[in-house]
Amino acid sequence: MGWLSKKPSNLIKKLLLTSFVWIALISHCITQVTADFSASVTRSCVSTQVVFTNLSTSTAGNVVDLEWDLAGIYANKQSPSIIFANPGGYDICLIASDEFGNSDTLCREDYVIIWEKPTANFVNDLGFGCSPLDVVFTNTSTSNNGQIVEAIWDIGGSTNLTILENVDSVLQSTYIAPGLYSASLFITDDKGCSATIVKSKAVEVLQNPVFDSSFEVISGCELPWEVEFSNNNPDSGTTYEWDFGNGETFIGANPPLIVYDTINSFDLIVAVNKNGCTDTIRELDIISPGSPLNFSVSPLGACIDTELTFSETIPISADSIFWDFGDGSISTDVRPLHTYSVSGCYEVTMIRYSGECIDTVTKPCLKINPSPILSAHVDNQYACSIPIELGLTASASESGIFSWDITGVGDNKVLFGDTTSILINQIGSYNISLDYITDNGCTASFDDFPIVIEPFEATLPTESTEGCSPLKVLLQDDISSNLDVVSWDWTVYSGKKGLTGEMMTFNEENPSFMISDTGRYDVQLIVENQIGCKDTILIEEYIKSGVPPNVDFTATPLEDCILTPKNFTAVTSDFADAWVWGTDGTDTLSIKKNPSIILSSAKTWDISLTAYHNGCSNTTIKEDYLNILEPGVNYKIEYNCDDPYTVMLNNGTTGADSSFWEIELGRHDRDTF
Template sequence: MRISKGLLFLLLFGLLSFVAYDAMAQCVVDTSTGFGLPASVCPDSSVALSNPATSANTWEWYFCADALEKAPTISNALLLNGNIITDPRLVRDGDDYYLFASSRETNELVRVYLGNSPLNAPQERAQYFNFSSLDKPEPIDFIQENGQWYAVVANIGYVGGSKSFVRLSFGNSLGNTPVATSLGDLGLPALSRGLKLVKQGGNYYMLVANATSNKLYVVKFGSSITNSIDASSIIQEVSFAAGNYIWNVDVFEDCGKVYAWVLGLLGNKVYLLNFATGLENAPTVYDRSAEIGLSRPAGSYSLRVGKKVHTVFLAETGGSLKHAFFSSDITSAPTVQTYSITVERIKGITGYFYQGILHLWAANYNTRVVYRLSFNGCDASDAYSTDPNPTVSYHGLGSRRVVMVATQGNGAQSIYEDNINIDNNSIIADFSFSGQCVGSNTVFTNNSVGNFANISQWTWDFGDGSPVSNAQSPVHTYALAGNYTVTLTAQALNGCVTTAVKTVSISGALVADFQYTGNACVNNQLTFEDLSTWSFNPPHATNGYYWNFGDGTYSVEANPRKVYTAAGDYLVQLTIRDAGGCMASVSKMVSIIQGPIAYFEPPALICQGNAVQFFSQSTGSIAAYEWTIDGQVISTEANPFLTFSTPGTHEVSLRVFSPNGCDNLYSQNVDVKGLPIVLFTSTPSRTNPLSIDFFNQSSGGVSFLWDFGDGSQSNDLSPSHVYSLPGIYRVELTATSVDGCSSSFAKDIEVGKLDRDLVLDSLWLPANGNTAKLIVANNGNIAVASFKIRLTAGEELVADTTVSTLLNSGQSQEIEIPLTLTGKDLMERNYLCASVNLVNYEDAQPTDNEKCIPTRNGLYVYMPAPNPANQSLMLRWVHDRQLAIDCQLYNTRGESVWQHRFDTFAIPAEYELNTSFLPVGLYFLKVSDGQRFFVYRVIIQR
C-alpha cells in the first residue's frame, strides 16, 4: 500500500527537503481529541478506532510507533560489486525505489533498482556508472527540481585523487543514465567526506563536512541546483576542534527549522546544529557527544513520528547502535538506548519509513554487504492502515502509541495521537514443552506473561482427546506417536482471555542401526552410515548422533569416517536422539586386521629425465602395487622404472594392496640430481675446411665425451677434429656432472665446401593431360632430402608441393605432379612453367631450375617487359619444336631498327635487348618462327 506524499513530508526529511509544504503542521499534534478508545482493552481483542477527521480525503494510521524504541532486526539485503562501498542513499521516485552508493576505489556510482517497494530484492542487476570526472568518490545526495532529478557527489582527494564536486543530471527519472558535470573543488582541502543537499526558502544549498579542516561548509547554489558554484558560493563555515575528523553530516527539517547532525570520527564527536534562522545564518551548536556516547560515529538518521523525534546513530566499527529519542523538540535532552549489532565497517546510513516501520540501510565498505535494519518489534495485528475507521489488536500488555495523519484535498494535514491501554491485569498465554517420546512424560512449562495472581483459570487442551488440565504447568503422557495441537487458554480475573497454540510432535519408538563400508584394515578409512529409523521428529540439531568407536575416539556426525591404527576387535556404539529428546542405541563389533606393510629403498643415484628402477621391499600378502610421484599415479608394477622430469626433492609413495582389499602406504622423499646443460658451437679452420674447431659451452659438467659422427671420439674439453671427406656429420657431446648424471646435445654440422645444385632437366605433358612430368637431377656433391616443385600455367599457380625423396649426388628422378587445370583450361593459359627449389638451402646454380613449355602447338611469345622500357627490354618465348626464331623491331615508319635470328632452343628462351641506342618513341616488336608470329607495341621513354 503506497504512502501518501503528505505523510512522507511529515516523516522523512531526506525525501521532503526539496518539496514545499507546511512545515509547522508537523509540530501541531492533537493529543486531546483521541480515537474514542475505552479506558483499557484485553490483549488480542480488536479495538475499533473512531476517526476524529472524517472530512479528510485520506487517512494514514500508524500502530507501531513504539517499535522505534525497540532493537531492530538485521538482515543482509544485497551484495554489491566494487571496492570500498560507502554512503548508501535510498531514494523514491514516484512508485519506484532506488538504492545508490559510491564505489571509491573503482570510481563508480552504483545504482540498484528495487521496484515498487524498498523491501524488495533487486529487480534487475546493479548498474555501475564510471565517469571520467569521478575520482575517489564518496558522499552523494539527491534532490529534485521542477520534476528533474539531480545529485552531487564529492571526490574526497584520497591518496592523490581529485577533491572536486560533480553534479549528476538524471532528467525526469532516476532510472535514466546521468550526465556528469564537474563543479570544481570550491577551494576546499581534501577529504570532504560528508555532503547533504537542502532546499530552503526557494534556494538550494549544499552542506559539506570536511575532515581536513574540521569544518562544516554551507554552499549556496541559489535559485537552481544547476547553477555554477565556486569558492564565493561558500556563505558560512562552522569550525570544530582540531582532531575531530569531521566526516559526516545528516540534515533533518522539523517544525520549520533545519537541523544538522555533524559527526567527528576520531574525536568520537556528535554535534547538533540548529539553523533556527536559516542556513545563511550561524547555527547554534550543541555538543551531544557525552549524551550519545558513541565511539567512531559513522552515520545518523532522524525522523519524527507524532510527538516524538527519533535519531539512530551507527558506529563505523565496534558493532554499536545508539537510538536517541526526544519527547518533543530535538534540542531537548534525549533518552538514549544502546544495542550491539553485527554491522561493521560502515560510512553513512540511509532509511525509509515504509508502511509504519522504519527501515535503515548500511553498507560494509570492505565486504560490500548492504544490511537492512528494521525496527519491526511490534505486536499489533497491523502496522499500518489507510481505512478511515480501522480496527487493531495487540498481543501484549501496557500502553501502545497510535498516530494518525489526516490529509485534506488541499494538502493540509492534521495529526492526532492517542494511546491504547492493554489491561495490565491480563495474562498473555505462552508455553514451552520438553519430552516428546511416546509413553513418556511430556512436561509443559507455562511461560505466560503477566501477574499469575490475576489468573482466573488455566485450561490445557493436549490435542489427543484426553481431558483438559487446569494445572499451571502440567505433565502429560501421549499413548501414540503423532503431531498434536496443544492449546493453552489463560482467563484473567478481569475477564480477558488469551490463547497460545503450538504443535507437539511425539516420536514413536526409535530404532538405532548402522553399517560401515570399506576394508576393515589397520590404517584404512571406514565410512559409518546411519541406518536408524526416525519417527515424526527429525534428529536433534546438535545431539542427534553420538558414536563411540571403542578405541577412545568419538564423533557426533551423522555418517562419520574412522581410521583404526591397530588390529583388534572394537565394539562400536551409536546413540541417536531426536528433536523431541527420544533416544535409542545399538552396538556392533568391528574386527580390524593387519594388512601388508609397504616399503622400498630408493636408488642411490637418481638423475633428472633418466629412468631408474625402484624395487618394492614390502612384506605380507600383496596382490597389487601403486607407485606415485608427488601424488600422481605413475606405475602399478612391483619394480617399475620411474622418471623424474625436474630436479630437487620429490615424494615417492608406494601403496600395496592385499587380496582382501587392505592397503598400506609408505612414502619417502628422494633427491633427484640435475643434469648438466650441454651446448657447443663449431667453426671451420681458416686453412683447412675439413678441420673443425669445437667450443664447449656446457655448464654443470666435469667430464665430456665427443662423438664426431665419423667414428671418432674425444674426451677433450673443446677439441679440434679433421674430417677425411666433406659432408654433413651428426656431432654429439655428452657431459657428466659431479653427481654422475649425464646429458647430451647433438646437431648436424657441414664439413668442407658443399655444393647443392638441383637441375630441372625436362618438363612435358603426358597424353592423359591431368599431370605434368619432370626429370630432376642432383648435380651437387651432397645428397638432397627434399625440394619444392611449383607449376604455373600463364600466371596461375596450378601445383605447389614438397617432394621428400633422397637424391644422391649425380642421381636424377622422374616425378609426376597432378595439375589443378587440365584440357582446354590449361591450353588457354598458352604455356606451363615449372621450377624446382631446395628446402632451407640455396641452390649453387639457380639458373637451371626452371623450364617452360607451350600448352598448345607452336610458338608462344610473352609480353615484353618492362613496357615502357628505358635502357633494356626482356624478350621471352616458348616453342614446341626446334625452329629458328626471328625477332625484329620497327619504328612507326615501318623501318627496321633492330633484328636478330636465334638458333638456340632453351625453353623458355629469353633475351635482354639493349634499348639505350633507340630514340624515345613508339615501336613494334615482331617475333616469328616462320609459321606463327606475335606483334607487340613497345614504348621507349626516359
Template sequence: NDAKYYSIVSAIDLFGACTPQVEATTNAMYAVGLGSAYVPTVIADFTAPVTSGCITPFTVNFQNISSNASSFVWNFGDGNTSTLVNPSHTYNIYGNYNVTLNANGGACGTDSILKSSYISVSTSNPCIVILPLDGTATTQTTCTGKLFDGGGPSGNYADNSDAIVTISPSGASNVTLNFISFDVEPGDAGYCNYDYVEIFDGPSTASTSLGQWCNLNGSPGTLTSTGGSITLLLHSDQGLNLAGFEMDWSCSLASTPPVANFSNNPISTCTGDVSFTDLSSNGPTSWLWDFGDGNTSTLQNPSYTYNNNGTYNVSLTVTNTYGSDNITNSNLVTVNKPTAPIVNGGANCGAGTVNLSASGSGVIHWFDAASGGTELGTGNSFTTPSISSTTTYYAEDHIAQASQYVGNTQSSSNGSTFTYTNEHYLIFDCTKACTLISVEVNATTNGNRVIELRDNSGATLQTTTVNIPSGVSRITLNFNIPVGTNLRLVGPGSPNLWRSNAGVSFPYAIAGLVSINNSDAGTQHYYYFYDWEIKEPDCVSSRVPVDATINPFAIAGFSLTDNGLGNVSFTDASQNSSSWNWNFGDGSGTSIVASPNYTYLADGTYTITQIVTNSCGTDTSYQ
C-alpha cells in the first residue's frame, strides 16, 4: 500500500491529478496486485485486520485503500485524529467507535467514508491479539483468545526482531496453546537457527523452555503449561520473513484450592536485595508474603530489601475461590552485609564547611539521607558544603565483589572475521542487576566501534564508542545491566570482528546472574563479544549517621535592677554561653554566676563588665 500510494502521489506531483500518467501508474500497481484499477474520481476507503478487542489498551492498524487521493484526515471516533496514510491508533476506553476517513485528491475531487461502530472494545468480545513487530506485548489475562504474529492475519512478521507475549489468565491452573497455522523460516544443519518460535513454561522467557519451532520441525501443535502462565517468543533474523502463525489459547480454571510454592534469588546476599517468584499451582488469585523481619507484600512476584543482617524464614500464603495454602521455608534467606563503618563527626564555629571521617573495610560512600537520597561523595573523609545549622549525613561501606567470567572463549578459532553490513547481537537474560565490565574481542583493523546494550524491544539502554586495536584485546564497557530477559549486546555493521560459527554451545551462564542464550542468527553463531567480565553489585553495609555540628558564637548581654541601698540584681541576657565572668566596676566585686546579685558599699558611678565564653570563644558587654 505504501509503494502504491507514493508512486501515485509522485505521478500526481509530476503530471497533475487524474491525468493519463496517473491512470497508467495506478493500473501498473493494480497489475502487480497493489490496490484497485484506476477510476477517474476520488474514492475513500479503508480496512483494518482486527477491529474488535477484549481489553484496553487496544491498538488498531488501519490500512488506507482509497483511490486517487494524496492527503487524508482520519477521525477515530474517540476525539483523536491523524493525517497519516496508514495510521495505528490505540483505544484506551471500552466502547464502540465510528471511524471516518476524508480523502482529498485535488483536481480529482474529494470523498469521505464513515464506518459506524467499526471498532469495538469490550470484555465480551473474543480476544484477538496481534503481537508487536518487535518488543513485548501487554500480558493477556483472559482465559481464551486468538494470537497472530506481528503481521496479523494476512501479513508477514518483521525481520530482525524479538516479539514476546505472556498469557496469564487470572485463576488459571494451566494454559493450552493450539496452533492453527504455522509458517516460520527454517534453519539449517538441523537447527531452527534463523527464525523460530520458542515457548516457555511460565511468566517470562526466564522460565523453562518447552522448545523452539520453525518450518524445519513444523508447528508446535498443541502445548499445555504446567502452571497458570505461558510465554511465547517469536525471533527473526535479518533475512527472509514468512506468514508467521495463528494460534488459539484457552485455560483451565482452578476447581480446587491452590498449592503454594515459590523460589527466590539469591539465597545469600551481602546487599539485602532478594527477588521472589511465585511458583504456586491451581490458579491462586491473591498472595501474601511474610519476609520474616516483620514486613509483608501482596504482590505476586515481589522484590524485597532486608535492612539487617540475619537468617530469615519466608512464608507465602496463596488463595483462590476454593481455599488457600501456605508454605514456610525456614532459614531461607541469609543477609550478611558488611560491618557498618566507624564514623567521626565534626564541628565548626558558625556557618561554614565541616570535615567528617569514616573508616571501614571497603570504600566509604556518603549520603544525605538514611535511605535513598543523593550520593555526595566517596572516600574516608568528606567535607560538607557550607551549612548554617547542625546537619546529619550518612556513611556506608561498599566492598567490591570479585569479577566473574562467562561466555564463549574461542575468540580466534571456530569462526572467521565478519565484515558485512548486517547488525548482529547476542541475546541474554539477567536475573540480578550487575555490571558488564569488559569483553574480549578480535579485530582485523584498528578503529572505533559503537557497541550498544538494548532491551528486548530493541530500545537502547546504554551505548559506548570503543577504539579497538587489531588483534585480540579486552575492551572496557562498564554497562549497567538491569534484570531482564532477551537483552541484547549489539555490535555495529561492518565490524571486522571475529565471530564463531562452530563449536558454539549455548547457554553460557553464571547461575542466578547471567545466561547468554542465543544470537540473533540462532544457536550456531556467536558474535564478537567473548569472555564477559561480570561484577555483581558491591556488598553494602547499613548506613551510619554522622553529625556535622554548627556551634554558635557566644553573644554577651545583660540587664540590671537597682533594688535600693546599693543592692543591684544582674540578669543574664547573653546567648549560647557556657561560662560567665562579671566585674562590677568597684575594684573588688566579681562573680561567675550567670545572673548575680551584688551590694555596693559606697555611692558612685560604676561600669559593669560581662564576659561570656563558649567553645567558639568569648564576647564582652559593658554598661
C-alpha cells in the first residue's frame, strides 16, 4: 500500500508511453476486413429482380464503403438490386472498406444463373364451324431449359379451365352457343420458368339455322286435299328443301299449295342450310287425308276420382270441338280434363268442326273402375318396452303395390309388400301410412297409424293427503298415458310396508275411506293398462292423520332496535312435528321451531305461531307482541335514463337524528358521506 501512494518516476512514465504506442501499432497491423454478400435468389428466370445484401465485416471497426460490380453494373448501396433481362451466368464482385482504410475483395463467378423463358404455343384443328362444334387443341410449346411440366388451359366450351401435368396430351372442348371464343395456355418448365399465350379469336361457332313451320288444310272434307304450308321465319341467307311425302318437292322459303289425293299418312321433311350449317326437320304423319277420326283417353282403366285427359288424334287442328262425357257433363276445350265420381261404362262423343266439315266420333264404353277396397292392420301399435317388432299386414280387392311409410324417431323408412315388419329400438311416437296403387293405376291409402312406444309408469300426485283425525281420504293416480288403465290395486299400510300395522286394499280407480286413528300410512298402487303393461309405486307416509297440538310461545327481547335479533321459543305439544311463524297468521317469518329473527321495520308487531301434527294444525296469535324501536332504515334509488351514470338516493328513514351512507363503488373502492 505504501508503494501505491508514491508518484511514478519519469522512467516509468516513458516505459508506459512506449508500451501504449507498440500496442496501437500491433493492433493496426493485425486488422482484417472480410468481404461477403448474399443474394435473394441465385437461380431464376429472365426478368427476375435479384436483391444483394452486404455481409462484410471488419475487426477494427465498421465497414463504411462498398463497391459492387453487378455483372457490369456498379453500385455502392448496402443492398442493391438488379433485374436480369437476358439468360446466362453472371459474375458478382464486392470491395468492402472499413473506416481505417482496410479493404477486401470478393468475386464469385457465375454466382447468378438466369434461364430463358419457354415459348408457349398451341394449335387447334378447327377455327370455326356449326354448333355443336368439337375442337381439338394440341400443345406445341417448347423450352430450352428442359421439360415442360405443367400446362394450364383456359379454352371455354365444355372443358373451360383445365390443368394438365401430361403436357403432351391433346385437349378437346365442345362449343354449343354461337359466338367467338378466346383460348389461352399458361406453361411452366422444370426450372420454374413460365410463359403465356392468348389467342383472342381461336374458335368461332356459327349459328345453326332456325326453322318453324305451320300448315292449313284449305279444303279437307273429301279428297283431294289442298294444304298450304307456311315458313314462319324465312331468312334470305338460308336455303330450304321441302319434301311433302307425296312425291312433291320444293326448293325455296315458301312453297305453293300442295295437293294430296290418296288416303294415307304423309311425312314432312325440310332440309335447312345456312353458311354450311344444316339441320333437317322431320314431322311424321303430319298430313293424314282420309284418316279415320279418333280420340284418346289417358290413363286407360282409370278409377273414380281420377283426372282423365281427352285428346283428338288428328294432327290437323279443328276450328272447335264439342265433347259429351256421357255422365251429363260436356266441354268445348280442345284437350279437356274430366273426372268421374261413379264407376261404370260411359259413352263418350267427340264432334269436330273444321270449316264446313263436321265429323263425329263415339266410343260406346269408357270403363271407369271403382276405387280398390283396402284394409290394413298393425300389430303392437302400442307398447311399453323396446325392442318391439311391428307387424304390418294389408289386403286389397285388386292386385297392386303396397308401400308403407314409417316416420318418427330416427330415419324415415319405406317398406313394400302386403305383409312386412319393422323392429323399433327407440322409445317415442311414430306414424305409419300406407299407399296402394293397383295395376291399372287406381290408388287408395291410409294416412295415419299412430305408433306409441312409451314406458308405462305408475305415479301419484306429489301432494300427500294429511289433516286432522278422523281424516277422509280420496286416492287418485297421476298417470299420463296414451292407453287406458284397466285395473288398480291399492294397498294402504298403517306403518311400514310388511313390518307393522294393518292394511286396507281396494280394486277401484279412486277409492274413498275414513282414517280414525292418528299415524302415518304407506300407500302402494299396482296398475295395468289395456295391453297388459304393469307398474308399481310405493310412497312411504303418503297419508298423515293427526290431532291439533297445544300452541304457545315466548320471545326475547320484546322491545329493542331493528338490528337486534329476536329469539322465539315454541311452547307446543311434544308430538308437534312442524312450525310456521308469522306476523298475522299469513306472512311467514320462519319454519324453524325456535328461530332467531330480525324484523325489518320499526313498529309494533303481531306474532303468530302455527304448529302441526301430521298436517293437523293449531294457531296462536299475540297482538302487539313486539315493539321495534326507531330509527327504521329505508331508502330508494332513482335512475335517470338521460344521465345513466348518475343516481338519486332518497332517504326514507324514520325516527333518525342523523344518517351515515356507505356506498361500494367498486371491488376495492368505497365512499362514505
